[in-house]
Amino acid sequence: MSSGGNRFNLQIVILVFLSETHSVKYFHTASSGVSNFPEFVCVGLIDDVQMFHYDSKTKRAEPRQDWMDKVTAEDPEYWTEETRNSVVNQEWYKFSMENLKKRFNQSEGVHIVQQLTGCEWDDETGEVTGFQQYGYNGEDFIVLDLKTETWIAPSPQAVITKHRWDHDRAKMEYKKHYLTQVCPEWGRKYLEYGRSSLLRTELPSVFLLQKTPSSPVSCFATGFYPDRAALFWRKDGEELHEEVEHGEILPNHDGTFQMSVDLDLSLAAAEDWRRYDCVFQLFGVKDDLVTRLDKGKIWTNWGETGEPTNGNAIIIIVITAAVLLVLTAAVGFKLYRQRTGKPRPPSEDSAELTKRLQPEVDIWRHGAREMA
DSSP: OOSSSOBOOSOOOOOOTTSSEEEEEEEEEEEESOTTSOSEEEEEEETTEEEEEEETTTOSOEESSGGGGGHHHHOTTHHHHHHHHHHHHHHHHHHHHHHHHHHTTOOSSOEEEEEEEEEEEETTTOOEEEEEEEEETTEEEEEEETTTTEEEOSSGGGHHHHHHHHTOHHHHHHHHHIIIIIHHHHHHHHHHHTHHHHTOOBOOEEEEEESSTTSOEEEEEEEEBSSOEEEEEEETTEEOOSSEEEOOOEEOTTSOEEEEEEEOOTTSOGGGGGGEEEEEEETTOOSOEEEEOOGGGEEESOOTTSSOOOHHHHHHHHHHHHHHHHHHHHGGGGGGSOOSOOOOOOSSOHHHHHHHTHHHHHHHHHHHHHHO
């Protein structure tokens, strides 16, 4: 849920830091009035790695990782069923879009309906959290509260839908069963299929950087995987919370990650520097990676006279800045980029599939009318 307003926020899942927590998420996006973009797109992710894709142009569900081919060994009809379900969902969202436009007294223009559904589970505690929420035109519309088994309506226009869905106990029981049992069960299967990729661990290279003699010392870790990691400064073995500034975890071009944490030493005596160290912790790795603060190991581009003295340091800083700029621009397209695998042919003609599914589409049309 968003805070301080009704801005639709897809980042609903909160990971328990450095615990054995995993998640499955499905993002549905239906649109109208958007040129050169499919009217309906669905992507599935396991631990934020895309494994599944469907859109209204291809009308077929396709794997996005080589290891997802293993799913057919256990369920030969998996991709046929995923295509079937996605076609039905596409029709449901089409009718929901039209009904929502009427409810909001809208007609032409760009309109977006979004849904996030999925689950998160902790392998250590066994705790499972299911979630589902809908957004319309960038704002929260209706959100499932699985603990109370009710729907929350941030938008006044969703109150009618809330009352109808709250009274549909059969649908609520189905959602609860799917989100808390079926979803994590399949999630564990996906993790097993992609174990060599999803559960791998890679330790980073760690550098100490400083731009000027008065600048904070930055502890920079790059090349680690997965992105569930911690980086912090200590003094005399105690973690520091003041005089430090944490950077975000950012992706590298090779699929690994980087992060940094700055330490302000302007008030620290020179003889006290040896009391500081930088600690990196990675999910799935028992031992910490500790880098002691040593002036002789700090990469800089300044000398006592103020002239550059370390060309390698300059190169590292410049390349890092360039990579950050490129990655920031590219991260918005991450979910829709095909990583591996080739398009798979549909198991049957799309027109025939739609015709065969017409009775179920009619049922979903009724559900869409109920939403509005």
